[in-house]
Amino acid sequence: MQNSTHSPFHRTETDGEPLEIVPTVIAAPRHPEGVFLHDYWFRCRVRGGLKVGRDLPAREIAKLMSKLSVFEPNADKSDFRFRLVASGWLTLYGRDVKGEWLSSLYDEAAFEHYAGGLRRVLDTDAPHVTHVRVYKHRQVHQHIEYVGLPIEPQIGPGSCILIGAFHFDSEPVSQIGANAP
Numbered sequence: 001m002q003n004s005t006h007s008p009f010h011r012t013e014t015d016g017e018p019l020e021i022v023p024t025v026i027a028a029p030r031h032p033e034g035v036f037l038h039d040y041w042f043r044c045r046v047r048g049g050l051k052v053g054r055d056l057p058a059r060e061i062a063k064l065m066s067k068l069s070v071f072e073p074n075a076d077k078s079d080f081r082f083r084l085v086a087s088g089w090l091t092l093y094g095r096d097v098k099g100e101w102l103s104s105l106y107d108e109a110a111f112e113h114y115a116g117g118l119r120r121v122l123d124t125d126a127p128h129v130t131h132v133r134v135y136k137h138r139q140v141h142q143h144i145e146y147v148g149l150p151i152e153p154q155i156g157p158g159s160c161i162l163i164g165a166f167h168f169d170s171e172p173v174s175q176i177g178a179n180a181p
Contacts, residue, residue, distance in 0.1 A: 020135040023113060029129050031145040031166040037064055038127060041149045041162070052083075053154040056162065064164060071102065071161045072153065077119050079103045080161070083153075088165055121148040121161045143168040 029035045040061050044050035057065055070084035080102045082089070089097050093105065102118075103111050121128045127149050134142040147164040 017136055019141065021110070022133045022135065024131045024133075026129050026131055028127075029145060029147050029166075030131075031168060033064055033067065033166045034129065034145045034147045034164060037061065037068075037147055037162075037164045038149070041127070041151075049152050050149065050162065051152040051154070052160065056084075056151065067165050069163045069165070070151070071118055071163065073118070073122060073158075073160075077122060078115070080115060080118050083160065086163075086165055117146070117148055118161050118163075121150050122159055125150050125159070 029038045040058075041050050044055045050056060052070060056068070056070070061068075066087045068084065069082060069086045069089065071080040072083050073080050082097050082100055082102070085096060085098045097105065102114060105111075106114065117128055117130055127147065129148070130146045132142075132144045132146065133140050134144075145164075145166045145168065147166070149162045149164075150159050151162045152158075153160045
């Protein structure tokens with residue numbers, strides 16, 4: 001798979017500062033924790049699939065749990081409900097968003113980007129990895145790797161999506177347009 005950058009979208013931070021969000025789809029995880037999660041998922045897949053309640057949570061990935069979220073699609077995959085919520089969502093929204101619909105938290109452009117990635121995981125039954133760079137004042141403010149993986153729900157048929165969100169905290173500040181990985 002070749003890297004592909006999607007159209008950037010914009011959000012205003014709580015302090016009123018504009019942010020530019022630039023997602024890039026990549027072939028495989030690069031963040032060490034993203035690689036670890038992907039490898040764990042693959043080992044579970046060989047045994048029949050990663051299943052909520054059996055393989056998640058698990059001692060082997062305990063150190064990642066605060067960075068993991070589980071999304072459950074509605075019947076037509078037009079929206080996704082939070083079933084397990086990483087602590088980053090609490091920081092972002094100032095409340096627990098478990099049980100809420102993704103569409104209730106984002107404007108249309110951002111929602112379509114996120115929901116499209118979740119649908120891709122379900123439709124392909126395969127991992128989907130996206131690097132997101134958030135620019136503030138034309139400099140990288142955050143660099144996050146999202147690893148999306150198809151998983152089995154705790155009860156019933158169907159699929160859910162496990163998302164790991166891994167921050168690159170030590171990335172040097174770079175200008176928009178730089179060809180960073």
